[in-house]
Amino acid sequence: KQWYQRRVRGIVQDNGTDQSQDAESVDAGDVLREDKKCETVLRVVIHSVTGITRETDTVSAVDPFVEVLANSVLLGATKPRQDTTSCVIEEAFFIKTAQSPDKLKLKFHLKDQDHMNEHDLLGHGYFDLSEEDMTEKQTVHLKWKGSEIGQLLISVDFQNITIV
Numbered sequence: 705k706q707w708y709q710r711r712v713r714g715i716v717q718d719n720g721t722d723q724s725q726d727a728e729s730v731d732a733g734d735v736l737r738e739d740k741k742c743e744t745v746l747r748v749v750i751h752s753v754t755g756i757t758r759e760t761d762t763v764s765a766v767d768p769f770v771e772v773l774a775n776s777v778l779l780g781a782t783k784p785r786q787d788t789t790s791c792v793i794e795e796a797f798f799i800k801t802a803q804s805p806d807k808l809k810l811k812f813h814l815k816d817q818d819h820m821n822e823h824d825l826l827g828h829g830y831f832d833l834s835e836e837d838m839t840e841k842q843t844v845h846l847k848w849k850g851s852e853i854g855q856l857l858i859s860v861d862f863q864n865i866t867i868v
Contacts (some may be wrong), residue, residue: 741866744800745859745863748798750782779797783795809833
């Protein structure tokens, strides 16, 4: 851990003495290597769900949660919110893919948590990364049988990570 802290500050320890150097000036034989490998990680953030008009429960309001899929692979689901038709979610999902990110099609299932039976599907929506130039704070229209039943606010971004 101490080595990492010194490395972050730009100090390389050599035989017990500290020598300040910029990361770019370290020789190839020293600590840093220039042939690093990077991979792209996709981050999908569900900011909120609003305007849910479809109800599946007769006793109480919906308990919405969102399942996130990329090319039909389930990435995960948000935590259910209780008795609401609009709520802030702010949950993120990450995916590392061998495909180009613009080949990914995101699908969102809005569901109602059911404590007695299977969760009820309220509606679904799509976000195709190959068709979108702007991916921050975008509205996904959720539909059920051709009618809009609510909206999601999402952001999608890409981060390059270094493989060590």
